[in-house]
Amino acid sequence: MSLDAALSPSAAAPAASRDWKIFLLIFAILCVAPFVAYPVFVMKVLCFGLFACAFNLLLGYGGLLSFGHAAYFGTARYVCAYAAKSWHLTPELAILLGTLAAGALGLVFGALAIRRQGIYFAMITLALAQMVYFVSLQVPFTGGEDGIQSVPRGRLFGFIDLSSDRALYVLVAVIFLAGLFAINRIIHSPFGQVMKAIRENEPRAVSLGYRTERFKLILFTLSATLAGLAGATKALVFQLASLTDVHWAMSGEVVLMTLVGGLGTVFGPIIGALLVETMETYLASLGGWVTIVEGVIFVICVLLFRDGIAGVFDRLWKRQPPRAGGNSR
Amino acid sequence: MTTMVFGVPLQALLGQLLLGLINGSFYAILSLGLAVIFGLLNIINFTHGAQYMMGAFAAWILLNYAGIGFWWALILAPLIVGLFGIVIERLLISRLYQLDPLYGLLLTFGLALIIQGLFRNYYGVSGLPYAIPPELSGGWNLGFMFLPKYRAFVVVLSALVCFATWLLIEKTKLGAYLRAATENPALVQAFGVNVPLLLTLTYGFGVALAGFAGVLAAPIYSVNPIMGADIIIVVFAIVVIGGMGSIFGAVLTGFGLGLIEGLTKVFYPEAASTVIFFAMILVLLFKPAGLFGRAA
Numbered sequence: 001m002s003l004d005a006a007l008s009p010s011a012a013a014p015a016a017s018r019d020w021k022i023f024l025l026i027f028a029i030l031c032v033a034p035f036v037a038y039p040v041f042v043m044k045v046l047c048f049g050l051f052a053c054a055f056n057l058l059l060g061y062g063g064l065l066s067f068g069h070a071a072y073f074g075t076a077r078y079v080c081a082y083a084a085k086s087w088h089l090t091p092e093l094a095i096l097l098g099t100l101a102a103g104a105l106g107l108v109f110g111a112l113a114i115r116r117q118g119i120y121f122a123m124i125t126l127a128l129a130q131m132v133y134f135v136s137l138q139v140p141f142t143g144g145e146d147g148i149q150s151v152p153r154g155r156l157f158g159f160i161d162l163s164s165d166r167a168l169y170v171l172v173a174v175i176f177l178a179g180l181f182a183i184n185r186i187i188h189s190p191f192g193q194v195m196k197a198i199r200e201n202e203p204r205a206v207s208l209g210y211r212t213e214r215f216k217l218i219l220f221t222l223s224a225t226l227a228g229l230a231g232a233t234k235a236l237v238f239q240l241a242s243l244t245d246v247h248w249a250m251s252g253e254v255v256l257m258t259l260v261g262g263l264g265t266v267f268g269p270i271i272g273a274l275l276v277e278t279m280e281t282y283l284a285s286l287g288g289w290v291t292i293v294e295g296v297i298f299v300i301c302v303l304l305f306r307d308g309i310a311g312v313f314d315r316l317w318k319r320q321p322p323r324a325g326g327n328s329r
Numbered sequence: 330m331t332t333m334v335f336g337v338p339l340q341a342l343l344g345q346l347l348l349g350l351i352n353g354s355f356y357a358i359l360s361l362g363l364a365v366i367f368g369l370l371n372i373i374n375f376t377h378g379a380q381y382m383m384g385a386f387a388a389w390i391l392l393n394y395a396g397i398g399f400w401w402a403l404i405l406a407p408l409i410v411g412l413f414g415i416v417i418e419r420l421l422i423s424r425l426y427q428l429d430p431l432y433g434l435l436l437t438f439g440l441a442l443i444i445q446g447l448f449r450n451y452y453g454v455s456g457l458p459y460a461i462p463p464e465l466s467g468g469w470n471l472g473f474m475f476l477p478k479y480r481a482f483v484v485v486l487s488a489l490v491c492f493a494t495w496l497l498i499e500k501t502k503l504g505a506y507l508r509a510a511t512e513n514p515a516l517v518q519a520f521g522v523n524v525p526l527l528l529t530l531t532y533g534f535g536v537a538l539a540g541f542a543g544v545l546a547a548p549i550y551s552v553n554p555i556m557g558a559d560i561i562i563v564v565f566a567i568v569v570i571g572g573m574g575s576i577f578g579a580v581l582t583g584f585g586l587g588l589i590e591g592l593t594k595v596f597y598p599e600a601a602s603t604v605i606f607f608a609m610i611l612v613l614l615f616k617p618a619g620l621f622g623r624a625a
Contacts, residue, residue, distance in 0.1 A: 065431045112610060115617040119373050119430050120569055124613065127566035130559075131606035138599060248562060252438060259435065292446035298439025302432050303424060 019184060022267055026180070030173045039165040040237065045277050046176040047234040052257040052269030053183050054226035059255075060264030061187055062219045063199035064114075065122045068129025069227050069254050071109065074246030075132060076102035076228030081148040081241035082141060091154045091162055091171070091236055098232030099225055105132075106224020107217070114216045126248065133246045147242030151235055168237065175233050179226055184266055186222060195219055227254075249291075256294055259301045262310030271309050337595050343474040349591015350584065351480055351549065354487030355381075355542050357583025359564045361491055362538035364573040365498070368511045369531045372422065372433025378561030379444040380536050383410050384543020385552045386448060389459050399462035403544050410540025415533040422532065423525070441558075448554035456551025483545050490541065491580045498576060507531065566609045572622020582620060 033042045055069050080098030083089045089097065113124045136142045143149070153162040162168045186192050198205045198212045205212050235241050244250060253276065261272025276294070283290050305312065334342050359377060366374045374380075387406035391397040397405065417440065425432050461479045468477035498504035510517045510524055518524045543557075550556060564583075571582030586605050593604040600607070612620060 065434070067434075112613050115613050116569070119367075119434065122431065122434055123373065123565040123569050124609070126562055127569065127606050127609055130562045130566075131603050134602040134606075138602075248558075252442070255435065255438075288446055288450040291442050292450070295439045295442030295444075295446060298442065299421065299436060302436040302439065303421065306428075306432070 019188075019266060023177075023181075023184075026267070026270075027177065030177070034166070034169050039169045041277075041281065043165075043169055043172045043237045044234070045274050046172050047230045047237060048254075048257065048273040048277055049270040050176050050179045050233075051227050051230035052254055052261065052273045053180060053266075054223050054230060055254045056258045056261075056263065056265075056269045057183050057186065057226065058219060058223035059258060061192060061199065062195050062216060062223075064216065064220065065255075066113070066125040066220070066223070066251075067122045067255065068109075068125035068127070068132075068248070068251050069224075070246050070248065070250035071129035071132040072102040072106050072224040072227040073231035073234075073250065073254070074136065074241075074243075075105055076231035077235040077241040077245050078136065078142050078148065080232035080235040081151040084154055084236070085148060085151045088152075089154075090158055091156050094154075095175070095229070095232040095236070098235065099228040102228020102231065103221055103225035106228075107221045110217050110220030110224065114213055114220065126251065129246070129251055130248060133243070133248070136243060136246050142241070142243075145243065147240060148235075149240055151239040151241065153236050153239060162236070172233055172237060175229065179229055180267075180270075183226065187266060191215070191218070253294070256298055256301075258308075260297060260308055262308030262312075262314075263306070265308070265310035265314065268308050268310030275309075335596070340474055342595050345591045345595045346588060347474075347476070347480055347484075347591075349588045349594070350484050351587070352590060353584035353587020354484050355546055355560065355583075356564055356567050356587050357491055357580045358487055358538050358542040358545075359560070360567050360571065360579045360583050361494060361576060362535040362542075363564065363568055364576065364579040365494070365538070366532055366535035367573050369507060370422070370426070370433070370528055371430050372425070372437065373430070373565075374532075374535065375434055375437035375561065376417070376440045376444065377437075377536070377539050377564070378557030378559075379441040380410050380414065380539040380557070381543040381546070381560065382448065382554060382557035383413065383444065384540030385459070385547040385550075385556065386452070386543075386554075387540065388544045388547045389457055389552045392459070399544075399548070403541070406544045407537040407540040410543070411533040411537030414536030415529055418529050418532040423528070426528075441561075445554055445558060452554055454554060456553040456556075459547040459552050461548040479548060483549070487542075487545065488584075490538070491576075494538070495576050495580075563605055566605050570605075570609050570612045570620060572619025574619075575621045578619075578621025 030046075051069070051073055055066070058064050058066055058069075076098035078098075079101040080094045083097045084091065084094040109125065109128045112128065113121050116124060137144060153168060155161050156167075156171060160167065162171065194205065194210055194215055197208075198210065198215055202212055231245060234245070257272035257276045258269045259272070260275055261270065262268025279293065280290055283293065286293075301308065307314070333339065359381060363374060363377055366372065366377075384406050387409045388399070388402035391402045391405060392399075421436060421440070422433065425436060465479040465482050468475055468480075470476075498507060506517065506522050506527060510522065510527055514524050546556070567582055567586050568579070570586065571578045573579065586608060589608065590601060590604055594601040
């Protein structure tokens with residue numbers, strides 16, 4: 001049933017026109033945001049928003065829970081920082097290199113992880129990411145506990161100076177929009193429709209002749225690549241690459257952002273990223289309580305709001321009663 | 330004169346092997362608990378590491394606030410942690426049985442964050458010391474190596490507990506209900522067995538095992554709020570390697586990988602923290618269902 005619903009063009013058309021309105025809204029917000037809030041904070045939210053959307057591409061549309069997405073985010077950040085600092089590459093090349101490194105890592109890890117299903121998939125991705133963490137701790141390339149510090153922002157294409165936050169903001173906003181656009185295109189492409197079919201009923205997708213393993217691997221690689229794009233961009237924003245971004249806590253955080261924002265919604269994870277980052281910034285004075293608050297939000301979301309914030313909005317929009325059981329997947 | 334094995338002093342080799350066996354004991358008990366819970370409840374208990382930590386803290390609190398020593402803590406701490414697990418299962422986890430098992434993973438991850446965060450706020454991140462009980466301090470000189478009594482005790486007791494769990498599940502009536510409910514809960518319920526109660530008790534038992542491992546670990550590692558955070562990920566890798574189909578498999582994989590980790594510490598210390606993950610990759614490549622797992 002869900003298979004037919006996902007493949008019917010009539011259901012996709014109104015959603016696509018609404019997506020355009022939301023894109024315009026995001027563009028408007030991006031134009032105003034740096035004048036209202038601290039630009040570095042906005043850039044941080046944009047990086048995490050893109051990261052969460054990339055993660056959601058895999059979980060929300062492929063039904064694959066990766067508990068180790070920090071590996072791709074953090075690796076890209078390291079590679080970009082190293083390329084910009086030690087090889088003096090221009091920012092666009094450093095970001096590209098970081099993104100490709102994350103994509104390559106995603107291809108290898110994805111090929112391993114899709115050999116097992118469901119709950120095992122989550123555990124494998126977590127274990128592989130922990131391996132990346134231990135390797136990052138030990139190899140000289142990452143600078144160990146110190147990380148890679150004072151990464152130059154450099155000159156875009158060799159002549160646009162990015163040292164001012166304004167200039168960098170424009171670049172980050174463009175990358176964010178491009179990433180978001182790519183994710184939206186993937187979701188609404190024939191490939192995305194097949195992925196939704198696989199998520200709903202894999203045996204049936206197999207019986208229709210789809211090689212589901214290959215589709216899953218492509219989706220995993222795309223998701224890791226886009227997570228890498230976000231991580232590489234973050235390296236330039238903070239001029240730093242450190243162990244925090246490859247730690248399992250970061251993998252948990254991106255799951256939280258997506259869950260809060262809305263699983264399987266195109267724009268929900270951005271709201272989730274904004275919320276989690278705002279909370280971390282303003283509750284920072286509470287120290288250890290931030291983790292506890294995050295844990296409580298996890299529990300509340302899983303028990304009561306499995307659709308997340310975007311899901312709640314969606315229901316208000318359509319004026320539909322909550323679905324029985326509230327399971328959005 | 331010291332005996333050398335592959336260019337390594339025999340003393341050092343045996344010492345690391347013993348340490349590996351001890352880590353293996355904890356891996357075995359923890360992955361056993363995870364497997365028992367997963368078998369019946371179909372959720373992966375991410376809180377397991379936090380509950381292992383709670384076991385160690387329960388022992389420390391019993392000693393420092395109530396003056397209750399190691400031997401009583403060995404019984405009381407698992408009971409306390411198990412009861413805590415039962416409350417969690419009744420209040421929270423039982424609401425998720427109709428949903429995708431991934432939600433169980435997310436819920437228990439959130440719980441782990443809360444528990445670890447609370448303990449960290451009250452006790453800080455520096456470890457608290459917990460002394461080895463006087464009966465087990467010291468050791469035996471075996472001629473070729475020095476064997477600390479407590480460490481030998483940990484390995485033997487862990488093996489006994491694993492064996493007892495196997496007996497309980499494979500050879501008793503209760504275990505038979507459990508295995509039947511794993512296969513087909515609806516049918517077992519139709520025969521008049523109280524399946525929800527069985528689920529609650531199973532979760533409590535699995536969690537108590539984690540608490541038990543925590544008490545055993547307290548005198549070896551210092552009692553620390555984040556002691557369970559990293560070990561749980563290693564245990565996940567072990568569970569992927571062994572597959573959760575058999576109790577025997579979970580225990581054997583736990584001890585075996587502890588030994589491999591110990592050996593790596595001797596011959597290639599740089600890889601000691603990652604060797605289990607490499608083992609997982611090899612197993613995924615050549616036997617994707619796990620060493621003892623049934624193909625999905």
